[in-house]
Amino acid sequence: MKFIIRYGLAALLMAVAMVLLIPPFAASLIEQWSKSDVESRSVLAFNTALDELTGLLDEHDAKKIVALFERMALDEQLLAVGFCDRNGVLVYKTKEMPKSFVCKAPTANGTPQFSTLHLGRRSLMVSSFPVITPNERGQMVLLHDLAVVAQRGAEARLWTIAVLVGVVFVAAAFAGLVTILLARRWLQSMRRAIDDVRLGGSGAVAATEATPFAGEFRRLLRDLQMSQLPAEGPDVEWSPAMLRSVLARKLPGAEVIVVSNREPYIHNRDGGEIVLQIPASGLVAAIEPIMRACGGTWIAHGSGSADAETVDRCDRIRVPPSQPSYTLRRVWLTEGEQNGYYYGLANEGLWPLCHMAFVRPNFRDSDWSQYKLVNARFAQAVVDEAKRSDPIILVQDYHFALLPAMLRKKLPNATIITFWHIPWPNPEIFGICPWKEEIIAGLLGSSVIGFHTRFHCNNFLDTVDRFMEARTDREHSLISFGSHDTLVRPYPISIEWPPAAMAAQKPVAECRSLVRKRFGLADQVRLGVGIERFDYTKGILDRLRAIDALLSRCPEWKDKFVFVQVAAPTRSKLAAYTGLQQEAAELAREINARHGSKTYQPIFLIVRHYEPHEIFELFRAADLCIVSSLHDGMNLVAKEFVAARDDEEGVLLLSNFAGASRELSEALIVNPYDVHSVSVAIEEALLMPRAEQRERMRLMREIVRLRNVYRWAGQILLDAADLRKRRRILQLMSREQSAVNAPLVNRA
Ligand code: F6P
16 A cells, blocks of 8 residues: 555656656747747848848838838837947837847947847847848848737646646546556455465465465465475474574574585586576585575585686575575585595495495595695685574585584584585494594584484494594483584485476376386386496396396296486496496496397486486386485485375385385385395386275375475574574573672682
């Protein structure tokens, strides 16, 4: 309403200003034009009479001259005509010539002159024209009444006012009509938005909404609704709006900074073009929706070949490109830094150490030096990006074990939350690491350390107990190291619900027939899928062996069952990864040779990066999905498969050694090391009645829906908020204590 009043008043002021300014301007224009019209008339009258006047002047015929002048003065606007001689004496004149009229001296160059003579309220234009004859040298003067000029000006003013008032009136009426129509439509759409929110709508209405504000309004309403709901408890429905509301309520004005090695958007140069890639990373899949919901800054390694071309001079770029909502700050690493920090210590040392996938970890001094150096560089980047002294810093993964302690020194008031996305082994295994104390001390700079499972939290507490001079409080899962406390908590990570990639998916039946056509399969062929990074922890070889065992044990499945394995190449510089790729390709060839025929290929091994929409299409086309990780912190592929199946069909085979198996217990839980039992589980999945599939899938979908990634982030932020509150109380108490002690000290 205020908006309408403000703009209405502005429009009214503009209309008044127009009415005040335009008519005088128009009147003066018309007056000027009329004056020049009178001038032209004088010139015309003079030119017409000149010849006759010259002759009469030579004859000195006063009577005829006056008669000529009287004839000229018959023109209603011409009041009087006269002739001034060379001495400036008015020698001939018509009767109406004003008595006060005095001849003016002629101009030096003999040009006509025009001036105004005021007689009381009357204004006259005096036009003087030089007249030269052999005997005479004088000026003919013509006096025009300017009343007509004033009259035309007044008329012009009146008409302009009338036209302007008319225009303003019509425009106001039109604007009023349009406003009423728009307001009606706006109200209708707002009403629909309110209904949609009240009924817990999915936002489908937003897509068909005509007004541009309806979506925004719905978001605000939802935020408002969320801000009135409790944020804790098992029945809380977590969504981007809920997360925003938790941030606003519990951590008002908080600045969120994420640090990870992998960036959420990679720009690569492909020939002349820059191509955008979303990396195959569980971390990115989980954190990206959080950043989209909350905003902030994400600091990560700029690894794309066109990354440097797409940032500003501070190495920043707003993302997602389609709808920017947070800042990506890229950090550049040299090849040596990447080799030592990423390939070396992180992926040849900590990765196999924590995964216990029977690949020997390698620890090299040179890698450790690079790891320390790169951690320090990221610490500086965080300090550069932080706008406040107490940001919330979300440190991601095993690439940055030293970062929390470095940040604690630089930003002592920051809330540092570290999430370890991979398993944490027991103290015996972790004890292999030559720099175990430094790594643990680095992590203990965090306010909170999160793992996917309670089991990994316990392993961490045991490791701290074993190697550090620290106090571990098992009851509260709290570690006191130096003067600092760190909370150790399980936060099972998840995916957004519903996943963004689902928005553009075709119905399941269509996905099935599209994918079958793509692989040249008959409609009735049963399809199994596996999709992940080409990593030895994922158990891809074991999975292929299980399929081999199935086809050997139950040959009746030949021609009837096909397995599509999509593996995105990763860390290909490392021998363990190139070795795995070769071994898997060799194994797939062998199995295909053993069980295949001219018309049947049991295994399709596709080695390339799949975009999210392709992954979801494949999931929707499948009868079963195998996640056979030898060891995995959580595994989000399992959750994505469940989220993709809105038809509630399809069977998930899930490794007992993936964190996801703690939550998705309705999957067929398998031991990937036991090839025979996995082959039995595949058969069980192929034979599972649809009703049972639906029963299991429904339960799993409910879990993934409720325990989505917003809940994961929300719970971490709620714990962070509690910690901040507690720290503030402690600071207050210690300030009060010093105030109480001060007089005693002074007295002493
Ligand atoms: O599982 C931990 C994790 O950091 C995931 O987030 C991600 O899938 C992977 O490891 C990292 O892969 P990359 O080395 O390609 O970033």
